[in-house]
Each structure stands twice: as C-alpha cells, then as structure tokens.
Amino acid sequence: MARKLDPTDLAPASGEVQVRGLDELMDSADFREMMKNEFPEDAAEWLDPVTRRQFVTLMGASLALAGVVGCNPSFRPAPARKVVPYVTKPDAITPGVPLFFATTWTLNGYSSGVLVKSLEGRPLKVEGNPSHPGSLGGTDLYTQGSILNLYDPDRSKTVMHDGTPSTWDAFKAGLFKLMSKLKDTGGTGLRILSETVTSPTLVGLLDEVKKIYPKANWVQYDPVGRDGARVGVKLAFNKPIQPVYKFDEAKRVLALDSDFVTSGPGAVRYARDLASKRKVRVYEGAVDGVGPKEMSRLYSVESMVTGTGAMADHRLPLKPSEIESFARKLAAELGIGNGPKPGPLPKLAEDWVGPLAKDLKDAGGAAVVVPGDHLSASVHALCHAINEKLGAFGKTVTFVESIEVNPGDRQADLKALVGEMKAGKVEALIVLGGNPAYTAPADLAFGDELKKVKATIHLGAQYDETAILCQWHVNEAHYLEAWGDGRAFDGTASLQQPLIAPVDDGKCALEVLAVLLEKALIGPLELVKANWKKHFDTVVKKGSFDLWWDACLEKGVVDGTAAKPATPGTVSLDWVKDAPVLSAGKGLEVVFRLDPTVHDGRFANNGWLQELPKPLTALTWDNAVILSPKTAASDGVKVGWPDFKWTGGEHGRAEVDVVELILGDRKVLAPVWILPGHADDVITVHLGFGREKIGQVGAGVGFNAGAIRTSDAPFVATGATVKKTRDKHFLACVQGQYAMEGRRPSRHGTVEDVEKGLPAYKEDWKAFDFADDPIVSMAEKGLLRRLLPGSPQELNRLGLMTPEESELRHEKHGEHKHDDRLIELTLLSDGPHPQFKTYRRWGMAIDLGACIGCTACVAACVAENNIPVVGKYEVTRGRAMHWIRVDRYFVMPAEDGGTKKIDRSPRQKAALDSASVTTFFQPLPCQQCEKAPCEIVCPVGATVHSTDGLNDMVYNRCVGTRYCSNNCPYKVRRFNFLQYADYATESMKLVNNPEVTVRTRGVMEKCTYCVQRIRSAEVEAEREFDIREKDARDGRPRIKDGEVITACQAACPTGAIVFGDINDPASVVRKWKLEPTNYGLLAELNTMPRTTYLAAVKNPNPAMPKGA
C-alpha cells in the first residue's frame, strides 16, 4: 500500500496558496512534487498529459486535495480525516469492542508498563500492566493524564525551521548538510542533550553516534533529578549500582524526606508493597493485608507534607538542612561511630532519634531507611551505611547494576555543557526531548546560551521555550504513536508499541538519531527490533525470534531483563572526612519540587492534570509558596490564613496574600498557601508553572519558581526572605475546610485499639468503636454499621451468609431485637422485590489506611468518564466536576483525632505546632446509597436505582433542577452549570470514551461505579452463557470477582479501593466489608451506602516522644 497521504508534505512553507481551478492545481509545482512523493514508482506517468484513466482517478484525488494545498499546514484538513468504514474488517477489530495493547510509559527515564485501551484505532484510556513489576496494575496520575497529551490541540504539529513551518524532508536535508561538516571533524562540538535515558535501543543508537562522531558528547539532564542518589552510591560503594527497596519485606520504614510512594522510580510499585503491610485485617477469611501484629511501622521525617508523611505512623517535620543532621545523629545512635558529625537539631528531633534507632534495630534486618532523591550525596551514602548496619542489605534493600547509563552528577554535566556553549565550543546541539530553556536552573541562562550555538535542533512535543530558540524543531511523536522501549526501576525492560499512526507525523528520538546515523530508511520498529534481536541471539537463544517478539509485545514486558543483582560490598565511609559539620542556614529555606500534577511543566497544557487537585494542598491551576502556619505568622512574613470569599468560598475560591520571594538577587511574586504540618521556616515551591511559550490551557497559569532556582542550590536553597505585598491572589482550592469539625468522616485507630477489640468483636460491635461515628448517640453506636450493605448482620438477615462465614462470625450475644428497629425502616428489604437484595449487589470498600492521597484515582476517573475540564475561574466558583475526590483533613491534638470540635482560631493556634498535625485522606466517590436521598427528590426520575443496586444517573432524562445535589449529604454530584464538555475542538472529540455519555449543559452527573464496565462485563457473561459457571441465585452466568474493575480501583497504586459483588461470597469487597473496621460515612442518615470505608489503622511506637 502506498504511504499515507500527507498534506504537510505538499504544503508550501509560506502558507496559503489560492487555487483557481483544477487545471492550475494539477499544473502547479506543488502538485507535481506531491505526486512524485505520493507514488514514486509512477511519478513519470503522472507528469504526462492526462489520460482518461488517470483523469478519473485524479478527479477524486484532487478534489480531496484541492483544499489541502491552500490550508494552513499546521492543521490537518478535513478531507484527510474522512472516516471510511472498513471494506475488509481486520480480524481483531469488532466495532464497539475495545482492544487492549501493552506498551510502555516513560517518565524521568524510568518506564512503567501500561495497557492502553483502543477503540477502532483510537487510544482511549491507560491502565497499569499487571505483568510489569513497576506497575502491578497501578498507575500514577501522570500516566492517566498522558493520554490527553496525544489529543492536545496545542501540540506541536509540524517541523519548524527558524520559526516557520517546514517539513521532515527539509529537516533531513538540513541535518545532512550539518552532518557532512561534523563528520570531517569527528563530531567536534556535537552535543546531544537528553533527559535520563534507559531505553536500550536509544542507548544503542547513542553509542553508535559516539562511534561515528567520537568527539561528540551525550549529556543527560533531568529538571529535578536524583543526582544525590547517584553520587551517593558512588561515594558508598564506588561502583555503578542502584538500590531497589522491598517494602513488602520491611517491618520498619524510615522515609527520610522521601516521598517514595508518589515520586521517583518505582513509586507505584513501592506504594503497593508498602500498603500490603499496612492493610490491617482481622476477619479470619481475609484475603489480603496483614494481622495487627505484622503491620509495618512507617516513620517520616520531611519538610513538605507528602503522601508518605500522611500515611506515616510518626511524622517529624524538619528543615532540609536539619534532615542531614538527623541522618547523621541516627547513624551515630545506631553505632556508626566514624560517621560525619551531626549539626544542631531541634529538641523534638533529638528525642526522636533514640527510640527510632532502637525500633529500627529491633526489626532485625527488616527495617529500611529511604533517603529522598534530592537529598545530598552524603545523606544517601550515610543511609546506605545505616541500612548496612541494620542488616537490611539483601532483605529490604537489594542492589542491581545501574539501570541508567553514565550515572553521575547530571547537574554538573549540564553546567559543563552550558560552559561549552558559552565558550562557543558547541557546533551543534541536539535536544532530544525536554525543555531545558525552561527547566534548567536560572543562573545557567540556558536559553541565552542556546542562541549562541551555531546549529540547534530540538525534538519536543510542544513548540516550547526551547523549541522557539532552536533553528530546527521536530514535533515529537507521543509515546502511543512511536516504537521504543524502556527500563523499569528494577531494570526490567518493556516494549513501547504505538497504538496509532503519528497524528501529526511526529517523530521519535530514534528517528532523529537514525537520520544522524544515516539510517533514515530504517523505521523505528526495525531499530527496536534489531536491538532486541541482539538480546534474543545472546540471551534467549531458543525458538523463533518472531514468536518471542510477539509474545513480548503481547505481555508488554521482556521477561528476564531485570538488572543483574549486584553485591554492594561494604559501605565506605572515606568521604566522611570531607563532609562538613552542618548547621541550619539563616533565613528561610526554599525547597524546590516537581509539581505533583504538572511535573516539570510538561503537563502544563494538560487540562486534566492542571485541574486535578494537588495532594494535600487541594490547589488546582496554580502553584504557591507553601509554608507552615508558624512561618506564616512569623515576623518577617505575617501572612494570614486564606480568606474564603464570595462564590465558591471554601469549596473553590481562596483569597491569599501575594508575597515576594527573594533568594539572593533573584525574586519572584507568588501567592502563599498555609499548609498545616509543613516544617517551620521552610518554603516549598513547585516547579512547572509560569510557562511562557505554551498552549491555551497552560497560558498564564502560576508563577515560575524556576526563576529563583540556581544550579548550586537546585533542590534546597537557604537564606530566602519573604516580603508580603499588598496584592491578593485568588487560588482555586477545592477543599479549604481542612478540619473534621468533630464529625470525624475519616476515622482511624491504632493497632492497640484493634488488639483490644479483637477478642470481643464477634459479640460486641462496640469493640471497634474507633470506626464508629462519634456524634451518634451511644444506643446507635455499632448498630449503624450493622445496617450497612454487606455487613454480617445484614447478610444474615437476607440469608446471604455462607455457612463458613456464619461459623466465623456467629452472633452469640448482644442480638437485641429492639436494636433492629432501624432495619425495619428499610424500604427495599422485604418489599415487593426481595430478589433485588439477593441478586448482584455492586459495592465498594476503601481502605483509608492504604490511601496516600495521590489522586491517581481522580485522574483515572476523569479519563474514563469524559469528565470535562472547567478551568480555573469555574473552579473558583465551586464548580469542579470530579466524580471522585480525595478529601484531606488535618487534625490537631486538641481535636482528639477529629472527634472533638474546636473553633477556628484555637485550631489555627494548634496548627502552629506542625509536628503534632496529622493528615487523613478520604477518597469520596458516589456512595451508591441503597436508600439514596437524591433519588426521591428528582421530579423526573432521572436518577434511579438499578436492580443490582447502582444509583444510576439517566443523563437524557435530567432536566437540571439540582435538587438531588442539595439532598446528597456527601455532595458528590456535579452539575454542568455551563457547557463544559468541549464539543468544538476536533481533536478533543477523539479522547472521549464512547461508552460514556458526553454531558451537555444543564445536566447533573456523578459516579456510577463505571457502570459501562459493569454492563459490558454482563454482556460478556451472557455471551458466554454456555461456557460459564451459573450463579446459584438466579441461574445467570457468573461474573467472577475482579472481572469488573472500576477506573479508580484500577489506577490506585496502593490497592486501597476494592469493588465487586457484595453477594458473591468469594468477592474481596465482601471480605473487606466483613471487617469490624468497616463503617459507612454518614450512615446515621440511614442512607445505607454501598461504598464503605475501612477505618485507618496506625501503628504508633509507644516509645516515641509524640504521637504525631
């Protein structure tokens, strides 16, 4: 078949050409050129005078093309997008039935396996690949958002040359010209700048480049990288190895300013491993989690509040400068006598060290200390020494040979490169991805130096700050459009296969390097295949390569490619003599971090991620100077708590002070956000905002914290001052109310509570009263939990208990008849359709102990359910549309775990003590009440109950009275106040999930437990009627537990969400609901929610100075 027709090929660079008629068009140079490209073998024939046969064919083609030549080349003309039904249907494709392809998503150089759902050739949704060690089925929020980048209307769509649209061919010609010059000098002055690369194929090509151009140099750089970790390993072991942690083996974990569950390589996997030891299960039939005695204990010492810190049993906020001292002190306490001398520490930290060291030591090797990626090399080296001392090597920490190529100080490499650029030594610079002009430290003035380089080439998905400064810009293919590969945190390689032909003919790094290697005729697939053929020939050796290749593609993971285990040897402490004694610096310390949703700015034009509430701050569409309540109140700063003014208020619009953040001679204006639990005298700022050259979504969003970030202090800077200005700024914060107000929606207890309640819980439901609602009268305590769908008493009453379960949970005493009085009020129970209760009952349980507040579930829900982006203004008006939200609450000691209500000002005073603040999360989707308050108030019956108990939303029937939203005590309903769904942008139509209605203005919407997935599973089951096991209850084919997985559940890295049929005795959700920690939010309203929560269980160390 002929190559795909590409109008950009024949479009003249200058833009519009008026075509007066068909004849003129056929005669034009453009047309002749196009025909030559289109049908090279027949080119001569086309240039002949038109024959009859050709004329007929030409008529069709040229009519379609007539508009093309005249079009702006940056737009794909409509005729080229014509949808033609299959003449011959490909075997695998059934219209309407999605296919899943395994591929690979890479961020910061580390890959994660994903399964991408494709419908009729359109990639729609990214799920984790359960076979991939870096995912195990979970994803982070970037992965979820990545699909939108594919359809981003502001993506770079064409090759650009000096700011004007050009073509790939022209680029190749230009590069060839450059190469001929470079070849003579052996590549003197050729520099390739990329982000961290682990892709075996790409590394192979770069090696080849090095062979042809021996004097060329390849520099890797990450905006906020892990130089400390790399150099730390070198200090400690003096060999290129990398640690891999095993949190599922660890009984005691100390996260040293490390948010290893949400950032860094392997975060998704680490989160799952960690959570597996923190889901406390009591019920004998439990299928996951651990008993209270086996629960791990997590300590966190950190500056910013992170998901890890919020999950921790003990959390100590410390300044970055003190964290190193803390590590040294801990090392000394553990008996590393020849370690570096610690600097002064606050009293509380001093008190922490002793019991902490003892607890770590007592774990007998099942303890691990995890330093944050951005900490200094010496802390990393010291942590290796501590882990060695704890006996963790080989147990909770293993080492593998370096997965990265040339691990070293990337920051220094970049600095050296800029130095060369300054000195005019760089002849040609090829930037393979990334946006260094924006992300490089400000003092390097990368952009200015870039202009001085003679030949510059940029490959990127956006025409960004770097692209505009480069002579050539090549539009990069999205990862779903290109072939490639990558390695996971443990070195396991996975293949990246495209699901769609490049929408705008984007090119991947492999293709650019292929041109440089004069391999342009070899496509990226062949390059990747060739590389793996080598692997096959040397490692696998048996069988057919093609079969092996297909199997790898299907699985998405290349088996047996995990990095080779390395023996670390003993940790050297030679570097100690160079390590200075530390003391906390003067002024405020500034911590630079990647933004939790837009990363280093690469997602700044991604509406889903911009609107995603950031974990802990709940801010959207902005970054802020984040500081602790005490720092905010301190003399130099004196900023107030956010003023929740006017529309939106607490649920949307927060008016905050604007401050001038001064660091040396650099300053930036930024809004402030006060975050309880944040370390004092420290400011956290997130990078990735204030982009100058960006599409319409990210334009004018946030401030550029990178403007004050310098190369000598890329992660932490000291001596900052903050000056309050008179300006105010509105931040869009979706949850300003951070206190539980004594209502304790998010409940928690301790291992001690669990053990105390354990002997009695079968008879006495009050035994687990920490899972009870504190504000309900004593008589109703425990009773409310019995009413919940799926509770043992409820199942018993409906006759749904299996004999084994009754055995496990026999109610011997305490069955008082009058206690069932509320049950009698249940309209559905013994009504005209009792079978409703015995049919499938979909339900969900969320383990609050496992939630790290990462909001991947929210991102997944947005992607699955076509949830519109409303923009900052609408968010400030309280109109964010997310169907699931992650509520987070800060609890002060006076509030007694959220049970007591205290007033705003005492609470704010209590929050001044950051070390005592605890954080709790609560993901809140629709609770699918069996007695839904929303249903009875809808005048048109637009929200109704299905027979399997879903609280369905019939969008077509909704007239928009919003009464249901008022009456929903959980406030999980979302209304299309305006036309939020984008009907106008062509490319955005493609990202919509065709299985979910795109809602119009004036319609209420909400979570439906991904009803489309349930229904397609039912269809599937009915289709396989003959071969499936039948359900004893109704004779219908059984849907196995786990066959229906909601989007939030699938994405959750920690597996905190479980969904299934409560009536299925084998279902995990049923097992979870049988736990005595199971409770229903606002169950006292007798809504009988199908979504229930398992109260978080914490495992505090009684020896610690403070229970924080």
Add this chain to the structure above:
Amino acid sequence: MAMLVEDPPEKTGIYTDAEKNIGGRHDLVSIGEKIGHICLGVNPTPKAWYFWAMLGFTGTAGLGIAVGYLFYLGVGIWGINQPVAWGFAIVNFVWWIGIGHAGTLISAILLLVHQKWRTSLNRFAEAMTIFAVMCAGLFPLIHMGRVWLFYWLFPFPNNMGVWPQFRSPLAWDVFAVSTYFTVSLVFWYLGLVPDFAALRDMAKSRVQQWVYGFFALGWRGSAIHWRRYEKLYLLLAGLGTPLVFSVHTIVSFDFAVAIVPLWHATIFPPFFVAGAVFAGFAMVIWLAIPLRISFGLKDLITIKHLENCAKVMLGTGLLVSFGYFLEVWMAWYGRSEIEWGTTLQRMFGPYAWTYWTLILTNTIIPQLLWFKYFRTNVTWLFLISLSVHIGMWFERYVIIVTLSRDQNPSSWGRYTPTFWDLLTFAGTLGFFTFLFALFARFIPVISITEMRELLPVSAGGRDGHSVMENAK
C-alpha cells in the same frame, strides 16, 4: 367627575356604613363612578402611574435581557455552585409565592368568614396574587438546567411511558402552583365579569365598549346570571381556601422533605404558611397605600383596612418568630451535632448577617404594630411592610445558604449572587410593577359589584356580601 367627598373620612368622620368600611357619603352611582372612571379614563391618569408603569416596563425589559442571556449560556451565569445548587432563583420563587398568598386568603377565606372589610382589598389583592405567582412560577422554570424540557414535569402521555417521579416535592410543586394559579385566575376573573359589564355599560368610547363587552362575556345582570355567578363564586371560594394552605405547605416540602440539616423539619409547613400570609399582607399594604393616594380611593380603602392588614401581619409575624425560635430549640434539644452545628453556622457563620437581618426585620421591627399609632400611620405602615419584605426575603436566603455548610465538612462552600441573579430578581419586581400598573389603570382595582353590595340597604346595597347572604 363626581367626587362627592373631597376630604378623607378619617378627617371628616363621615362613614357610609356602620362598620366604617366605606368612608364619605356613597351610593350605588358614586361607587361605580369612583372605581369605573379610573378604568374608563374619565379621571386623568395620575402622573405617578406613568412613573411606575415606566419603571415596571424597564424592569421587564431587564428581565427579558437576563432571561435571554440565561437561555444563551445556561444557569452557570448565576452564582450557584456545589454545594449551594439552589440560589436566588429558589429564594425568589418562595418569596414571590409567599406574597401571592394574601390575595386568595383575603378573597376566599375572609369571604367565608364574613369579613366585610375584605371587599375593598380582594380585587387588587387577587391581582397581586396572580402577578406574584406569575413571577414566582418563572423562577423554577428558568432555574432548570434544561428549561426546554420543563414539560417533563407534567404527567403527559408519551411513547416512552415515562412519568414524573411522584415522590419528589418538586413534582408536587408543579401541581400545587399550577392549581393555585388556575383557581386564583378563574376566581379573579369571575369576580370581574359583572364589573366588566358595568364598565361596558358606562363606557362612552366604542373601543372601551367593545373590549369590556368582550370580557364581560355577555353579562346581562339577569337573575339567573346572578344566581349562577354567586354559586360559582362560593364554590371557588371553597376551593381556594385549602389551596391557600396547600401551596405554601407543598413549597415548604421542597425543604422539609430534604435531609439537609435544618431543612429536614416538620415545622416548615405551618411556618411557611404563616410567613406567606405575613409577606402577603405586607404587600397588600404596599399596594393599597399608593392606590388610595394616586387614584383617590381613600373612601374605599380606609385606614381601617390598613389597620386590619397590620393586625394580621402582627399575628402572623409572631407565628413566624415562633418558628425561628422552634428551629433553634429543636436543633439544640435534638442533640444532633450536625443540626446544632448548622444552627451555630447560621447564627455565627459566614452568613450570620443575613440571619440577624432576618430576626431584626421579621421579628423585632414588626413588634411596633402592637401600637395603634404605627398601625394607623401610613408612612410607618409602609416602612414596616418594607421591613417585612426584606425579612421574608432573607428568611428564604438564610434557608438556601444553609446548603453551604451541611453534613460533610469537606464540601463546605459559599454562595453569592452574580449581577445576573440580581438583574433577574429586579426584573421580576419590574414585571410585577408593570403588570400591576396596567391592572390599576384598566381593570377595576376594587370590585364595583361587591362595594355596591356593601352599601347599607338604605343606600341601595345589601350591607354585606350577596354571595354569603344568599348562601345562607
């Protein structure tokens, strides 16, 4: 033009009837002329009329713009959000429907209980009801997200076999409000038929004769006409009486049936009905005062009428205040953390000022009406009625913003109206004013027939309501 008595009766002390319902010296002819000449244009139209009519017309135009923009962009132009999904629209709906209550109460209930003083008020009070219900009815309609599908709230046969969801108070609202409007309109029009006939007969101009004649429906005043008229009038009065209670009871169910803290209360129906009568009588006073001044109707709407209205206001105001007390009491006595917490939020939270405005204007200021001086002073009555209007509006506002802080603290929010909310509200005020101005100029603002009946037998009247007299 025949103005028999120039001085108002309160100065001269001359009353036509023993109960002092008609001031001055009036007979059948003078009553007819006094009222009819306004409609027929025999009396020059007062300047104030032009002012109010123009103001009303401007407001109506504003309403048109506000509603047009609303239809163009959607309800998002208003300040509503999550969690406060109802805003001004519902506040105004309840406020207007409350005002609409006095009309039917005066014309139906006071008729059945033989209150002769109602006769001077019932016609324009009924007109007020109809116009207020029109304004009220507009709001639930336009507040719908997809207004073009409003008819789905009616049980109409359709090929899908879908009906409204009858458990929803909003579905009840549709029936309650539309029934109330229909009955009120028919009741009002029925009363107008003999008056139209009288105007037809008085009119000199061909156009007036034709128009009033058309609306008089061929009324000839024959005995059989009167007999049927009176029967029907009595029936409609009987039908209207329960409606007075049902409408606002059902409107209150919008809140009482919900499980929002402080909405979910059995106090709502009586509390709302009392509030409606309270607001309605305040509006009657507001309309009566300019009418009697501009159109020289002081003989027919005397200070006694205003004082009676004031007394009703005082009584219902106390009922309403009792309701405020009960809300707080029940929340405290119920020992529900959420109910009591919401009460504290209402009293001391971000919207505390609206709550205390409500208490000041609805509970404290109306206490002045205990004193005869304030009940009989037109200026004071006007100001106190203003206070009640403000108070009753804020009562609904306070109820609506309760949504901002309900059970689950994570979704707490705020609400504030936008320009479009305000314009829509101002627009309905203008629409009401405009309709009422047209009514006052072209339709007898007081029933000629019934006022004639009210004359003493000696003056040719029946000294009461023939409807009730004949029904005995």
